[in-house]
Amino acid sequence: MKSSPPRNRRADARRSRAAILDAATQVLNVDPDAGLETIAGAAGVTRPTIYAHFPSREQLLLAVVERITNEAVAAMDDIALDADTATDTLLRMIDASAQVTERYPVLLKMISAQPVSAEADRDRHLPVTDRIGRVIERGRQAGEFDDRLPVDWLVASTMALGHTASTEQDAGRLPAAVARDALRTSLLRLLGASDSAGASRRSQPAKQSK
Structure with a gap:
C-alpha cells in the first residue's frame, strides 16, 4: 500500500x-x-x-541548542550508568559531554553570549543536570561521595566547574589536558571522593555515540 x-x-x-x-x-x-x-x-x-x-532566527538558534544538547545527552547515555563506580561514571559522562561541545566552539560561544533568562538557562541544561544529579545521588548512597551537601548544590557546582574549565581552555590560559585534570581534581574534592576512585579511567576518551 x-x-x-x-x-x-x-x-x-x-x-x-x-x-x-x-x-x-x-x-x-x-x-x-x-x-x-x-x-x-x-x-x-x-x-x-x-x-x-x-x-525567526532566534527560534532557529534555540533549535540548534536543543540539537547539540541532545547530542551531548546521547553521548552521556552511552556511558553505562551502572557499570562502574559513580565517580568513574560521572567523570566519563563529563568527558563524553565535553567531547561533543568541543566540536562547536564558535557556535556555542555565540549562543552563550545571547541574553537568556535564568529559567530558560535552567531548562536548557535540564537534560544534562538531571543525569549528573542521578549519578551523584548514586555515589552518595554508595558512600563514595560526602552526603553533607545538597545534591542540587553539587550539581550546580559541577556544571559551574565544567564551564570554568571550558572557559580557561578556550581562552588559552590552560592547555586542554591541564584543564581536564583541574576539573577532575576539583570535582573529586567537591564531592568528597577519593582521588583513587575511578583512577583507572583518568582522562580516557569516552565511547563515541553512533
Missing part, C-alpha cells in the same frame, strides 16, 4: 527540518554572522522553507 500524501508531506518536512538544523550547526560554527540565505543554500532549501519551520 502506498503512503498517503499527508504522510509523505510529514516525512518531507522532517527531512527538511533535519537538513536545516544540520546546515545551521555547521555554517554558524564557521561564521556566526551567517544569514538565513546562506543556511538555506547549505541545507538545499529555500529561505521561505526555513521560516516555515523556524519563524
